[in-house]
Amino acid sequence: MDIEIYYEPRTKFNKRIQPIENKIFFSRIIRNWTKDITLESIISNLDEDFEACVITLEDCSGINSHVFENIDNIVSIFESYSNINTLIINNPPKFFYDKLKQLEETIKEKNYSYPKINATQIGKVNQGFDSNIIGQTLAKKAICRKLIAQMIRPTKKPLVLMFYGNPGIGKTETAKYLSSILYTKGSLLREQMTMVGGDSSVRFFKSTSHSEDSFSKHLLNRTSNVILLDEFALAPPFFQTTFFQMFDEGIYSDQNFTVDVSNSIIICTSNLQTIQDMEKNIDNALLSRFDGFIHFTDFTDEDKMEIIDKMICEFINPKNMKKRFIDKLDRTLIRQKIEKALPQLTNVRNIRKYTEDVIADTLMDDLLND
Template structure:
């Protein structure tokens, strides 16, 4: 069968961009529909001299990032011959989002480069104005860590250079709930980006190896989350939960800005990669993470325990946020309450080392007062 495909558009990055590019297309067909048609067995009538069944006409074949999970291995290997050029289909235009390397390489090898257009994401470059914004508002957003942003920005500034390709890699040390994750979120917010957050505490099962190094093309993996990102800010939360033997998967990522597994080669150049741990000292971090990965960080930043004065400021700020979020009726119901004094007393007596817990408890306490005032629960 001749090659009838007229155009091939390959989109890399966020699914949303691909959806916007294809939503107005007419006469679209999914990969699942094409595969089902190819696999369908024809019923032949003995001795009947029937003409061959014409191929299914596919004007626009649309393949989303998650669609490859439904593709059998036989179709992945030799995707062009087994699917795109199959005699039972006639495909005119092909639209793919984040194809695995095997499919991408097969298409590039089998089709004229003149009909292939690759759409690569354009992540905003960090500017001096961005860094001024980050610096100016940090101490109000993340209270109790005034030294942190000076250290962080001295590393991030390297991304301003057009010659810089490898990512900035930051290792945050310190107890839980004292501002590490909040700092990453703050940086992402200042850059108007939707930060990629990978929680390695969720990867403590037997599937952790497959998640990091890649396994079946249809399974969730770190590479697939990275390739479909919409931001150049990546948070690898609780990085200390990764099995030490797996850290070699990140060497090339930190050194060259490329993350490779069995299915994808992902460009993470010029990213800000933030790894958080609960280690308190550089000695403890290097011992447990291992020198090979530890030495690859651009900067190691220690988050200090938060003072009582700063905890009181955080409590007051959080209480004000919760009250401001209430409607007028709820505000009037609890115009006078003892929530903030209760937490201020607890802080002075040495409670609440974890600010995340403090913030949640203040919100719960305010809601409890409202429930009491409404007579929903008893005092």
Template sequence: MGSDTKVTVYYGPLSWFETQLGNESRRYLLDALNERDEARRRIRHTVDGLESTEEETPAPRPDRLIAMSSDYASVHEHAITNFVGLVREINPKRLLLHNPPELIHTQLDRVFKTNVESFTYPVVTRDTLIKFRDGFEDHLVGQQRVRERMLAALYSLTTDRRAKPVVLMFYGPSGVGKTETAQLINGLLGGKLLRKQFSMFHSDKFASYVFGGTHSESSFARDLLDRSSGVILIDEFDKANSVFHSAFYEVFDEGVFEDKNYRVQLGPALIICTSNYGSEDEIRQALGDALYSRFDALIPFEPLSPDEIKQVIDRLVDVRFEALAPDERAALDSDETKSLLHARASSTGNVRKLGKLVDEVISLVLVRSMLSDAPNSSNATKTKDAA
């Protein structure tokens, strides 16, 4: 039973999988399992000497049984290891699986005729390079060498010869445009940027995330399968313990990432790792030759010069002014605000800190303006008492 079930496995983001499902009737795996378990819990009452006339009605055969990528975490381990038996029991006409664990796919391949559909991820084209070149200065101040190095690194992704990712290391001080550069190229390609901050993961939690734990735990491999972007940003790569470096050898070399539960083929994607390393020698010493040599390019980001800091401030003030209400803009002088900030932030080259400083100064001027128009409560009380 169930040998005629047609199985299709879909690899890609959830939004794309939803479009593949269309408007046909759906029955989800978890619903089917809950109904089965509920039926098993029913208690039958019989009377001695009387035959039961109640017949068990078999569940109707589902036309389409669907499993989402998040569903497998709710399925018991024994059901994962015997997924074929589960399918045979439910006996759907069609089985549609979204990003299943490798063990499930392997089982189904042995028993059923399995079709595979994969999402086509956005890729870098000549048009992408032109837009990146022409739009770089609108998004970042300075870093002209970064623009040229990026164009050279991205070129190989425009050729059909490239079948594996381009892997880049952005290094330099914080807040000078590393993450913004990754967001810029991702914005040109489309899709939601897959961004992981390695500083947020520690010890055992990080180990299960990278190497794979139980199938119910989150993992880097499953996040890679669920992504919609051709760009993968690994922030603060330098914060990861060196014990985890081996997990990236194959993905940097061949574009394949594999853990205990999933196997991901990335294809011609763009992997960007950011760090606060100060030089290539420092990167080599920290990561070791085995991982250091697997980067296609190491791109330095320079500290901002005093003139560039002023340019950043001017841009930030202009953006903040545009977002203000008309009465708020009337209470502020844009040029005066810029001059004040130039004096206060001449040595601050971190764009994030500059943004917070701009917000603080503008808010301070606005609140002073608002309070200067309000009557002084203590004076008002004295006037009332005198009357």
């Protein structure tokens, strides 16, 4: 039996197997398997002229591990009663991989790894930054410098960055922006670290069972090499240490999977204000593994007005608002009203709420009297 293993996102694997004719999915073969199934009925499923059997991680999720423990029996059934001569496997869990290794000495293995980002991409990040992220020019410069450092680095180690500063000033938005520019076809992998703590998180990050959702599965299937660990400092230290190897070597390993995250950009965010605060809250050994600490600065009045103007355009816009409402609103007046509250408006979230309120107020009298 030829065995081919592809550690790669499901989307890539799907494209790979699409042109293969005469393939059958393992899930289809075993759909009707029960404890007391007879050999005849298994074989009757193999009647057609299949030559390749495709096994995916999803197949593995729904299946009790004893099926994979018995892969040697399954392979001998294939060999004796069907034309299946190749197993094509996507992201097998470790215990299954070990079984396969016992079965065949030579296995074709392919590990997808994301390439390094290049100078053109960094140029694009720099170019579009200010029009997407307002008031963070210093952060932009620091990020670009770190991207260049990663580009010239002789190793494939991930670039590990901490974005810190007050809420609602663009940390998460910047991670999304970077991913959208660097991996135009993919989407950012985002894990909320505030949720981390209980039993379910242990299972999620250590992947104790191959059939459950896990961080390693998310990593395996990621379509962008920007990985966001949001609110990192709020995760208990026990979890933070889980990331040592990932930060150091670009490998994330749990009980079921070993994932290659080389050349990735790992972004952790935090509301802590200073590096000293971080030293108090984050495991110091882990902290020393960060390549850079990027401070996001509070908005100046100019920044705030730029955000307000953008927001007014977004709200009072024929795309989002009926013409009869637009006709009742005076943009200059609304702008002036919001400007009066400028000192209290410290982040994009409260600017948005306040803008909404001011517009609603202006419309209210009119609407309620209609």
